[in-house]
Amino acid sequence: MHVGVLTGGGDCPGLNAVIRAVVRKGEMYYRDQFVGFLDGWRGVIEGDTLALDSQKCADIVSIGGTILGTSRTNPYKIEGGVEKCLATLKHHQIDALVAIGGDDTLGVANKLAAQGVAVVGVPKTIDNDLSATEVTFGFHTAVQIATDAIDRLLTTSESHGRVLVCEVMGRHAGWIAAYSGIAGGAVDILIPEEPFDVEDVCRNVTNRRSRGRSGCVVVVAEGATPKEGSFSVTSSEVDQFGHVRLGGIAIRLAEEIEKRTGFETRTAVLGHTQRGGTPTAFDRVLATRFGIAAIDAVHDGGAGMMVALQADRILRVPLSAGVGEPKLVPHEFYEVVAKPFCG
DSSP, X not given: OEEEEEEOSSOOTTHHHHXXXXXXXXXXHHOOEEEEETTTHHHHHHTOEEEEOTTTTTTOTTOOSOTTOOOOOOGGGSTTXXXXXXXXXXXXXXXXXXXXXXXXXXXXXXXXXHTTOOEEEEEBOTTOOOTTSSOOBTHHHHHHHHHHHHHXXXXXXXXXXXXXXXXXXXXXXXXXXXXXXXXXXXXEEEOTTSOBOHHHHXXXXXXXXXXXXXXXXXXXXXXXXXXXXXXXXXXXOBOTTOOBOOOOHHHHHHHHHHHHHOOOEEEEEOGGGGTSSOOOHHHHHHHHHHHHHHHHHHHTTOTTEEEEEETTEEEEEEHHHHTSSOOOOOHHHIIIIIGGGOO
């Protein structure tokens, strides 16, 4: 078979491990030939490709990012984009397509599947917010990076007697903030699912200082929002999928903490450092398992499906199940596990 592979959306540790697994098993067991589409759906629209084989993919399991490049291109937002995608697939005689991405990338894959494209999805997002899978590769790496950063910030915070606000990724779901905040001993953890009261944050900071701790770290997800009337954080720039470009909550929060408590407060925005670099062993293994399962699905009737991790087994679920409602941090987890260990 002629199989196409693409990576879309934000880059993520483990993408190359998926590509490697798909290509190596496809060649070794099924005698497949592979075409990589560059920069996600843009490459499919424009016919921009890279030939893939086992030799090209031999040593990429430990490399972050993606050898295919990525973008947030949406064919359904570009005039004639869908028609160009279909024409490119036909031109390259693509029998099946493996799409590796998050909600947006797999949302496009789901629509194309409804139009007859044989596509298999592999879930990818460091935010860990895709439905139907217990965890996505890249999440554990992002959490480890954030936890390491919090550990470092805490030591400098204590040395200078400052409050440090650490902003991590998480547009709609606060999994990275929750996990890294717990692991790093944050004084408070703020997530998109739970609007926060800045006075409560200041109270936690003050209580920590009153117990003789000269420094502390507040962890805030980029999508966290204050309760109405606390203060405002606004942005109007959006991407092709309609997502507001986030960033800046840490700066506004630090200003409010310093103004209300009198404690010197600084910020650290981790941003894309959470996406880059070497994936953890867990993410390399999970990505490899996903890649193997994806090429198997291509060959035994799994078109229109997404591979998923459930109870440590790789299963298949409909693409529509993976791109439905986002998987958010449950209130019970936040209240029972995260918040009691703050302060």
